[in-house]
Structures are given as C-alpha cells and as structure tokens.
Amino acid sequence: MLPEDFVQSVHRTVSGIKAKDYAKGISQYHRIQGTDELGRALDFIQSEIGKISDAKIKRFEYPADGKGKIGLWKNLHGWTPKSATLSVIEPEERKLCDFDTQRISLAAHSTAIDCDFEVIDVGRGLLEKDYQNLDVKGKVVLTYSKQSRVHRIACLEKGAAGILSYRRSTGKDDSSQLRPYEGLWPEPEDKENTGFGFSLTRLDGLQIKRWLEEGEKVVVRAKVDAKLGEGKHQILSALMEGEDTSQELWLVAHVCHPNPGANDNASGSGAILEALRTISRLIREDALKNPEISIRFIWMPEWHGTIQLIDSEEELLEKCKFVINADMVGADPCKTGSMLNFFRTPYSLPSTLNNVLTYWLAQEAERDYDASTGGTIVPLPWKEKVYSAGSDHFLFTDSTVGIPAVMLNQFPDKFYHTSEDTTDKLDPQQMLFVCSALTLSALSIVYPRYVCKETLLTHCRNEMRDISNRVINEAMSILGQCLDDPEKIYPRTMRWLTYAQKLAMSTLDKASEEWYFISEEKDLLEALKASIEMSYATEMVVARKAYLGACAEVGVEAKGKDEFDLESYNLKVEAKRTLKYAFPPSAIYDLPPQRRDRYFQILQKDSHMFRWVDELLNLSSDWTQIEEIWDKLSFQFGKIQLKRVMDVVQDLQKLEVVQVRDG
Template sequence: MRLPVLLCFGLLSLAPLTCLASPADALALPEQDVAAIAREVNGEMAMQTLEGIVQQHRERGSRGFHTSAEWVASRARSFGLTDVEILQFPADGTIFYGTQRSRRAWDADAGELVEVSDGKQAPIASYAAVPMVLAEDSESADVTALLVDVGAGNTEADYAGKDVKGKLVLVSASPGEVQDLAIGKFGAVGILSYQQNQPNGWSGDNIEQIRWGHLDSFSAHPTFAFMLSMKQANALKARLSAGEAIRLHASVKAGQHASPYEVVTATIPGADPRLKEQEIAFTCHLDHPKPGANDNASGCSTILEVGRTLQTLIAQRALARPARTIRFIWGPEVEGTVVLLNARKDFARRIRAVVHMDMVGGGPRTQAVFHVTRGPASLPSFIHDVAWGFAQWVNVQSYDFAATGKAQFPMLAPSGGKEPLRAEDSPFALGSDHEVYQDSSYAIPAIYLNDWPDRYIHTTLDTAANIDPTKLGRVAFIGAATGVALANDPRIGTPAATPAPMRAPGPAASGDGKRVFRRNPEPRGPLSVFGYDWFDDHAKRLALPRPKLLDFEGPHGGGGDYAYEVLNFADGTRDAQQITNDVSAEFGPVPLALVIEYLQALERVGVVEQIR
C-alpha cells in the first residue's frame, strides 16, 4: 500500500511551508539538508564523467570496460570517496554465480564489411568507425560470399526454397535468434542483421540509426554478425529482389576470452557505530556499446555525482555524516549484480536498500519520460515514497521556474535545459539490476530511477549530445536526498508487512490451489538473467515443455513479470491460489492452472519445493 507523502516547498523562507498533501509529514530530511544538497548538485560535473565514459566500447570484461572502470574509480578517488576498488570475479563460461553462468569477456580489434561485386570495393560497415556495427560475441572470420535475404531468419520457414549454405544471410531478427538455424542447420557463414529498435511511438522514424546486436554467448555455432541500418537493408533487399547477385567480403578479428567481471565500488562510511555496517547502495550498469550515453553512462555518472555532492557537503560540515554507510556500485548490467551478490555474500548482508539508476539523463530529443519506479508487490517498502516525495518537490521547483522564471531551487545547468522534470510515479517493471536486488533470494528493496521511452536506446544515436545536464543534476538531487534520508531512517532493515491488501478476489481454491511452495536457498538470483536463462537451460535438460505462463500476456505485464513474481511469492506461506490472486492484483488476471504449471516446473528443476 502506498504511504501518503506530503509535498512541501518554501524552504529557507520565514513564511510557513506550503504543502500539497496531507497528513502533516514533511519531506524526509531537514530543510537545511534539502537546501544544501539542492545547491551543491552539479549536472555539469555529471556530464564531465559521462563524456569520459562514452568514449569506450565497454562490453563485459573488455578492454573498454576496464578503461571506463579505471576512469570512474579515479574520479571517485578525486572526489574523496573511500574504499575505492575494482573487484574482479573469474568468468570462463563454466563458473556459475547463483543463477548466472559466467560469460567470457568479448573484445574486438577489427571488423570490415565490403561489397566486392563485379570487382568493386564499396565499404558497408566498419568497426573502427562505428563499433556498434559488429554484433557482440562475433568471432574472427575472413570470408567472401554471396548475400541471401531470408526475411526474419528466425524460423525454418524463412529458409524454405533458399540455398544459404556457404553464403551470408540478411535478416530482420536479432543475430542471436538466427545463428543456430542459419549457421548450425542451414550452413550459412555469417549474418547481416537490420534488427530494429524496441517498439515505441518513434519506431521507423530514423532509417539510418543502427541497433546494438547480440549473438548467443553459449551457442554451439559461433559466428559473426554485422548490424545494418534500415536504409542499408532496404537498398540491399531491393537489389536482391531485382535478381542482382551481391558478393561481400567480411573480415573480423574478435572473440570471447577468459577475463574477469569487474565491479567498481566506493563508499561514504557511516557515522553510527551500531549502524555503519549496514549500507544504502547506489547502483548502475557501466557496460554498453559505444556510445551508450543515456543507457547507461547517465546513471553511472549521476550516482558518482551523488557521491561527490554528499562527500563535499560532509567535508564542509554542511551535512552530517549519515548513520549508515552509503555504497556506490558500477558493474555489468544484471549479470554483474548477480555475480557480486553471490561471490560477495557480505554485500548482500550489508545492503538494506538500493537506489538504482538506469537511463536518467535523456533530453527533449530522446522523448524520454522520467520515472520513479516502485518495487514489486512481493516486497512492499516505504522507501519508494521517500524517493517520490523528493521527486515531487523537484517537479514543483522545476515547473515553477519553467512557468514563471522564478523558483528557489530550479537546479539548472548552464549548458542544460530549463524544462520541468515532470517525474512520474510508476508501478514495478522489470528491465535492470533492481530486479536482482528485489528477487526473493535477496529481498532488498530498490528504487528504480529511469527514462522510458527513449527513442534512441541501444542505437548509434544514444549520444552525449542528447543528454541534458540539468536533468542529471536534478536526478542526482533526488538520489542524494533519498540516500541520506534512508541512511538515517530507523525503519530500514525491518521486515516488510505481508501485502495481503494487494490480493485480488479469486475463486475458492481447488485441491491444486491449496498446494504450498517454498523457494529453495540455492540457486540465488532471478531465473532469467543477462545472456543466460537458468530456467530454460535446466528445463531443456529435463525435456520439460515450456510453461504457458512464460508466454502469457496480461493487461499490465507479460510472462516474465508474472514468472518473476510467482517465484517471489513462493515463500512457504501462500498457497497456489493466493499466489495467483497476488500476481493477478499486480499485473491482471491469470489462470490458476498456468501458475500451478509453472510452480511444478520450478519444482522439477529444483528451484522450489512443495510443502506437503
């Protein structure tokens, strides 16, 4: 249940506070602390960090990731943060960290795609110029072959009547969805993909942007793939349809190799001897192909600005050192978090709440909407209301300035915009590291600050030019104020109430509906992580049919949402009918039979046990 939050403004004024809600609870920090943080946050400083990060092609375990990690660590040290280190965890493709099968690092040195039809030398794609043209996990190759258009390329029907053996295939699907069919079954030698961006209102508007592509890290059929723009693909498709033979030469020097996951971490130590071993964590993901400005150099630069702001104010004695330790974590998305919490169980024990930032700086051209996203119904917490209270305050301050030119704390960056923030209070959604912390393995409540939609996500147009420094500063304020408030809050770490009021009415439980399931202690982590799906892998080994819940679409969530929460609710106290009611209240009605089928599949793969 959402707690009422009072929104007050008029800080440092002799006039009474103006309040926008009741009951009479003010923001979760003293006025002088709110004012000090609002004055100190600096979107330009965050932008400087971002501009350093986006210079690197920072795939997991790569040279570019290491360079970015060193850049962030050096900035953290220069800002006075303590315990700054780059943790390393072995990754060789066989080691497991909970539900995460470690993925070997991937680096690329070169990648060139050239048309050589009729003796011509017409360049099509160059990794040196645009690193995103080479799909992640591509392997070295040097081939010359004809090109064949196979449509989407992810079903056998796409290859009917087409001879692709020894040829390159042009596909609209993700390279990872194609490789086992195209390479493994039908004998193609490489892939050209024009996979488009996530569907949104601006899909198809820019036919020259190129999307980030992935191959399957664990496929038995390693290959290479180049990513093309829709404009390039349309031209090639038209020529092929006209019967023209197109011969291409692809040269790639790249591949996976054993290299550790790296996670940068730093702290602001707590002041209370009884509480300083407890931590409030700020998290982001540092990995992404170049440039990856909003996703997610923006989150990583902003949590560092939170650290700089708080450390500066503490050193100036303008802000008291918080009771609990505040920790900052920069690692690979999702997989790095699963690795960290499994390899360093002390982190999982100490972290009591998380402020996660993934895409927080999108300017007007991105069409981004900024969200303060709540946690799942399975893990209710007051911390989201704390963050939302500060976001509402920024909404008022920024709107007042945009509308009247006057506001006490507009938090403007000289090179940034003047638009109001217009933050949204949003329900739980999957999609980043916050889902790891809030998984029932850890049950750490997390606030998720994020932009969605973003018309340039995962494309070559996600550049620093589309980031708004004013927004970075405002989000840094929301994060910093929330972090300090939580670091001093006596409620942190207390057990959450059972969210019984969330339950939707359901039919009387049948015998099957009375079954009670409890999650096992291991493996720890979400079952579908980045680049590896623990459930799918283990279900295939047992030849289990795919549970229908995974493909179910409800009014407010898809199969992944339902599956995540069904497992979270399997706590040994709820029966299957109660779990069905709970997830139905959260995402929309779902049949009991689908929930039971999924729970039974989880039991078969050893994730849950049935209490008999």
C-alpha cells in the same frame, strides 16, 4: 522529510552539468562485459573519484572465462575485439561497417573470420517456419530481430556463418543511419561454434532486403579480428563509511554497453558519481556530518557482474540495507520521447524505500529550476510504476536474496540500444532532477535521525489508498457497465482490496525494522493502521454496493458477503521454487524449440513478461496454490491469463526451477 537546510545545501551543490560531463567521459569507452575497455571506463571513474572524495576504493574481479554457472546464470566468455569490416561486393561494391569508426557496428562476442558469404533474408528469424525452404548453412542471414536469439537458431542449430541485422521502422524515429546494439551472448559450451554479426544501418538493411526481393544475389565480405577467451568481470566500489559500518545503502549503476551508450547507461553511472561528489563536498564543507549509515557506490557489468558480486561477497551483502539502481536517467525528454519511471519493489517485498524515493521525486519535479544552467525548460515528467525486471535491481529483490531494491529508468527512449544514443541527447536539467532526488533519497536513508517520521509514515499510508483506489475504480467500471460476471468480479475485488490492506500493514511493520526511531512511535503506527482499516472498510462497502447494483441490473440474486469463500481455489495444484537466485531470461533457450518459439512470440506482444515470472518465483518460496499466485500477479500487474501462468510453471518445472504437486 528532511530539514530545509539539508535540502538547500544539496540544491546549492548538485550539478546536472557536472553529471553530464561524467557521462560524456564514460560514454567514450566501448564497455562490453568481459572486455578490457570496460576496465578502462572504470579507471576513468576511479580517477574522478580521487579528485572529489576520500571514499574507500575497491575493485572486485571475477573470471569471465565461460566456465561454471551461478544458479542458472552461465558465466560469459571474455572478448577481445581488434578490428572488423563488412563490405558488400555483389551486386555492387561498398563498405557497410567499420569497427574502427563505429564500434557498435560489430556484434559483441563475434569471432574471427575473413571470407565472402552469400546473404539469405530470414525476416524475423526466430521461428522454425522462418527457415522453411531456406538453406542457410555456411551463409550469412539478414534479420530484423535481436541477434542473440537468431544466432542460437540460425548459426548454432542450422549452421549459418553469421548475422546481419537492422532495425525496422517503429514510427518513433526516422534516422536511416541508426544501427542497433547487438550481441551474440554465446553459452559457455558454444565457444567453438560462435559466429559473427554486424549491425547495419536501416538504410543498408532495407537495401539488401530489396535486392534479395528483386532476385539479386547478394554477397558480402566479412573480416573480423576478435576472439573469445579469458577475461574479467570488473566491479568498482567506493565506500563512504558511516558511524554504523554494519549497514550500507548501495547506489548502483551498470557501466557496460557499447560506445556511445550515453543514456544507457553512462547517464546512470554519471548520476551516482555526481551524488558521490555532492555528498562528499557537503561533508568536507561541514554542511553535513559523517553519515550514520555507510553509503556504497557501485559500478558493475550488468547482470553478469552483479550476480558474481551477490554470490561471492556474502559478508558484504549482509550489510546491504537498500539498493537504488540508476539505469538510463539523463536523456532530454523532448529529444528522446522518454519519461523517468520509478519502479518500486515487488509487492512480495514491501519496503519504505519506495516511499522515500517517490516523496523526493515528487518534491524535485515541482521545484523551479534555474534555466541559466542549461537544458530543457519544459516540465520534467516522471511516473511511479509497479515492479519491473530488466536491470540489476531484480537480482536483489529475488526472494532468495531479499534486499529491497528500486530502479530509476527512462523509457521509452526511441534511441535505446542504438548508435544514436549519443551524449548530445543528454540533458543537464534532467540529470539535475535525477541527481537531486537521488542524493536527497540517499541522505534520508543514511541520516535517519533527521527524517520526519510523520511524513514518511503518512506517505506509506497514502500509498495503500492509491492502490485501493485503482482496484475499486476498476471494479466499479466493470460492475457499473455490466462488463463481466458480478459473481466473479466482486469476490476478486474483495480479495484484491485485502491484498492492498495487507501490503499497507506490512509496509508499516517494515518501517519499524528499517528505521530504528519508528519502532518507538507505537501510537503513531497504531493511528495510521486504524486509518488503513477505516479506508479498507469503506472500500469494501463501496464494492458491495457496486455488486448489488450489477446483480439488480442483470437480474440475478445477490449473495451475502459471507457466502463467498475467498480462499478457495478450483485448481488444486501447488508450486514451490527450487532455484537459488533470480531467473535469467536466456534460460528459455534451454527449452525445446517449439516451447522456445512460443516465448519469442509472447515477448513480441508482452516485452515485460519476465517481471511477473520473477514475482511468480518470489511468491512460490514455499508450497503455494498456483491459482493464488496467478491472482496476486493479476492484482499487481493487471490481467494475466491463468493458462499462461500454468504453461510457464510447467516450463519452469522442466527447467528444474520449481516443483509442482497436487494441492
């Protein structure tokens, strides 16, 4: 995709060891949103930038004072923690937590307290039935669930003073000393009633649970010196100006999370800093000219800082062409059980950005790495996946913003959001792999005149083939084994193949907008579109043959292709979004308890549910049949129950996020 001298220059310059060193430096700070220490982490990054680049530095600051909201995103309070300890004093005496030695042991946003409390075990603590026959008022609850969810129910609704949490064994790790990362995340109106929380080791959590099961009374002494108040959301930007200052590529990483927070997300923050160092050095040494398009590197507090930037910096946002989000990218796959995932843009937002990243990830994964640089010597796995939310990129891909954004992310990571997410688990070779792919992707975008257009466009065409193959293989498996009604599967397959064909055509059309030189290649574009049409026609024939075979097998008369009305829906109900900006998952707390409890149960089984809720809103920018939305969601994410989609739409209507009408 780029000339070989570009590639070799990057390989000679980029360093996984340097990227890991940056991550180590960032990891030493306790980087909670709205705290001064997050600002000190940004000071460290800014100091490093000054040593390696003449990029233009800018700090964006927005109030973190618990006042106002943007869309449904409520502003956080600033938080100032000074000290905290937790000790058990009955049935025995010993210290359980100390903020001075393990900052992650104090839940973020805890408030001041100095008192003794009886402990009550509420188990999951998310549903009303978890509190049956329990009096938690003025006491501390023990749970294995996320404190942010339990705090709303146990403390704010039922009067508990605080929360102790531990992580149950998942079978993915065996560390008895592991503590989960917890935060209370109080709503602005809950400032005066916010309690406190401590994160226990698994060993201590299970010991307290065992005492309670044996009928022992458990009393703890909690001392917390911390307060909610006025703080700042701070964002650091480093701009490398290109010839065209009206267009920018953004490389972003959230810098927040508690100490140590090595993979999440000191690694992503260190990776984009290493990309900045590499590109700056290549320009300084005349291996590269100044870029045609500007590159902006951004370190921000996750979600809450990003939404402030999007809403406040309209002129800056208009310059943003693409966003690449690096979130958890540096862990040793062998130590953490992780794999690098590339999460593409949602299908509602086609873009060649997906093809640039997947090309370079594939190239760099096959590269022979020098073992002398340290790190793992096993193959570096990665996988392309459909759109997923969960990090800052989804704020950009929302249809009310509409900027193509993708994410590099390692998951699963068995030490995710725990005290064991430490720098010894970061791997120089993994960091080198990501930094190389990230840098080469960035160079492809900001030096477009050097990009091989045939490679880029062919990659776009091949993506459609991959999606169509997934659809047709699933259909052939179902129809060939008579696993479902052929009268249902065949028209669905025809619709989904059509969706894939339209996505491919839209991506090629988008290429003409995103790359100025491609609009001139009309013959090449038409040839690739003809290739897509040919593949589409072939897949439709295969689907037809599979349908005819299934009908013969079950003894029903096959219908003609034209007898199926592919655009007719039984459910005559339409939806249209009214919400500006992406939907924050915490908004479900505003639903009645029974509905809220239902989402907690669903999320236990489908932790990625909000990715299709996001896309549901993207697909309802104008009045659209809900059944059509459901069909497109199932095409993209796999089988989703229509009833569940309808239930979500009804709840979104209650939250005044969408309007609904008979269609």
